[in-house]
Amino acid sequence: MTTEKKHGEFSLIETLVARRPKPENLFRACRVAAGDDAALLASLSRPVITTDTQREGVHFRRDWQTPFEIGAKAVAVTLSDLAASFAKPVALFVNLGIPAGLSDSVAEGIYDGLGAALEIYGCDLGGGNTSRSSELSLDLFAVGEGQGEMPLRSEAKAGELLCVTGPLGMARGGLRCLETGETRFPELLAAFKNPRPRFDAAEVLQQAGVRCAMDISDGLAGDALHMAKASGVTLELALTPEMAHGELKGWCDACGEDLRSFMASGGEEYELLFTCSADTLAAIKAVIPTVMCVGRVSAHSGLYLLGLPREASSFEHR
Amino acid sequence: MTTEKKHGEFSLIETLVARRPKPENLFRACRVAAGDDAALLASLSRPVITTDTQREGVHFRRDWQTPFEIGAKAVAVTLSDLAASFAKPVALFVNLGIPAGLSDSVAEGIYDGLGAALEIYGCDLGGGNTSRSSELSLDLFAVGEGQGEMPLRSEAKAGELLCVTGPLGMARGGLRCLETGETRFPELLAAFKNPRPRFDAAEVLQQAGVRCAMDISDGLAGDALHMAKASGVTLELALTPEMAHGELKGWCDACGEDLRSFMASGGEEYELLFTCSADTLAAIKAVIPTVMCVGRVSAHSGLYLLGLPREASSFEHR
Structure with missing residues (x-):
């Protein structure tokens, strides 16, 4: 079994958290962000939750997309489920699976892409962790605030x-x-x-x-x-x-x-x-x-x- | 790149959702569960969120643990961060990475273990997805409801x-x-x-x-x-x-x-x-x-x- 220090899991997440600007509207979501055992968010009247996986060789290829593009697309794809639910993004959590030998610049590029996309959609980074993996993978988990009634795929009516x-x-x-x-x-x-x-x-x-x-x-x-x-x-x-x-x-x-x-x-x-x-x-x-x-x-x-x-x-x- | 039908992603999750008993207290959390783009939860005054990864060869070994034990432990490990935050579990989301050739009985055993642990801790299954992976992996995201003030690791005081x-x-x-x-x-x-x-x-x-x-x-x-x-x-x-x-x-x-x-x-x-x-x-x-x-x-x-x-x-x- 590969060796992994749980300490190390925080460093990449912390790098991104520290690097990102924190204007008032991004601070809003997370009262306690990455670093403690869990993130505490501001109250949500209609919490809408979705999750997505982006895995190398299945969902992306590094010879086609830059690390930045891979990170940014992972955010967009995950947040799309919130848009489809008429919810506004609040916080995103990212688990990164890192293969042995991945260069720092690739990991940083991915995080830069994640950060840039979070900025665009006004979504906070809530936390996440990294672990050793045989292939590069991102598991993303997005929390949104529903706006009014959530649309359902079961609501199509004859005549529409x-x-x-x-x-x-x-x-x-x-x-x-x-x-x-x-x-x-x-x-x-x-x-x-x-x-x-x-x-x-x-x-x-x-x-x-x-x-x-x-x-x-x-x-x-x-x-x-x-x-x-x-x-x-x-x-x-x-x-x-x-x-x-x-x-x-x-x-x-x-x-x-x-x-x-x-x-x-x-x-x-x-x-x-x-x-x-x-x-x-x-x-x-x-x-x-x-x-x-x-x-x-x-x-x-x-x-x-x-x-x-x-x-x-x-x-x-x- | 491996072939994967996104349709298939829902089947395992849906199997578990359908199989699990739905007493009143488990229904509480999810107003709209797996199947639509996202899950809608009941309102949360202090949403506490945490995430964990369990990967074969890093966090578990199939020659040491049964699929049921692997699933149940993954839930326990993830929910432990909620306990450490004085939060009660509400809903869990599970992304499963499935290697080619994994038998149905292993996947079902893992879901049985997940389901049994969710039952013990009174936590709903909110959704998740499955994707093809080179190694068996579980990415779990837990949503909890904070109770009072969240404890912090930064609050240790001299004299205590x-x-x-x-x-x-x-x-x-x-x-x-x-x-x-x-x-x-x-x-x-x-x-x-x-x-x-x-x-x-x-x-x-x-x-x-x-x-x-x-x-x-x-x-x-x-x-x-x-x-x-x-x-x-x-x-x-x-x-x-x-x-x-x-x-x-x-x-x-x-x-x-x-x-x-x-x-x-x-x-x-x-x-x-x-x-x-x-x-x-x-x-x-x-x-x-x-x-x-x-x-x-x-x-x-x-x-x-x-x-x-x-x-x-x-x-x-x-």
Whole structure:
């Protein structure tokens, strides 16, 4: 068994805590932060909790992403579940698994990325620990404060429209560009490397009274299936090539990929999937022009999903 | 990169959630549990958060511990930080790293152990996820509700006594028994395999007004050093052979180990280390007979620790 000093677990976390600026609004969350056995937070009326894992070789590759990008994306991916729950970020906890021989500069780069992303989203670092691991891994645990009613994937109602907050398939396109060394599609690459949780859209959706929402982490087809099952409805997809982002069209043309299939089977999108009435969609679209209707909700007809492009399958990390 | 379906991540968690009984007091914590993007908890006036990692080869070995024991210990170890913070457990989140080829029965055994321990400590399972990993690992995040003032390791005051809630060095003795195949000391083995967070003692300490407390995860010497540095005091240890548990004495005699050094440099004890006045100690000891005074606090004299047995060193996982 490898040797590990528990003392050492604190040093990296403490480095980050010490390095980060502490304006009033970041101090707010943590009354007692890293260093003691646990962190004490300010009171939470609707605590919303989520967790995510980012593991080298499964979720990221160091020859594709810088340590900074890996750290920043881990935060964004984890906080996206808070956005999808209409919650505001409060504190993030990070367990880092460090393989033998990892250079300090890689660990520091990851922490810099974590810190920069925490800054962007106004989230405090609550603590965490590090341990020896055979592969580089980040386990993140985010605490948020719910705002009003939490949206549920089980709340889709027949007669509503199925909508997304932005273009589909972008991150998967970026992943394929990395796999093939393609560099002509910077927005696809950015969608994979630097996803943004849609806190901005969540606020609009909540104010518009949306009750059914989730983030698209498994691709439209996969997540629509989750939603349809949880709600006991049929979701009929109606994807058209016009809905696609220009770079995705360009990439699919260049590679001979089926555009609609690609849009339906993307992954790691972190756009929000939601249902609402036509009137509500119009009101939302006035504030977020990228919002699109991608289908409709009907009473359960025996199948959960209709209108699925033939080659669509749920995204798999690979 | 390995292939992984995010859908599959939910199945194990859902199995456990479905299997666990849901009496009123366990339902309390989670308004929305695993399945949606995040868990919504009931309001928390003093949220206390802690995280821990248990990794095969570093923190446990499958030839020493059953899957059930591994799961149960992971919960106990994580919740111990809540006990040390005078907080009551509310919800636990578990990220499981699963190596290729792990049998279902091992995964189920771990979840059974997690579930049984959650039951014992009245803690809900909030969610989590599973991912492919090169080694078996558990990342646990616990949410608790603080009770009154949170004790701090920085609150040791000159003139107080340094105390522990139970015998020292037991778990390290158990680890050594496992390493050497020694079976004559069941209480040492139990201390390593089946540690118990001291929620019972925490309640007594809190009612007695103790302000400085932490759990002994790194061994007395290591954790006393943390406490002395945080408090800016000198801690003078005064360990005697009479304080040792009978089995530890027996084991040290049999192996030629120095008993006091062993007591000072144990690890994974999960007893509480705290400071208080002589009168308070007497009051606490009346309720918890295993409480012992192991030293005293004095003004910082240039050294943080005095009275350390010569061979004592902080415990390292190995």
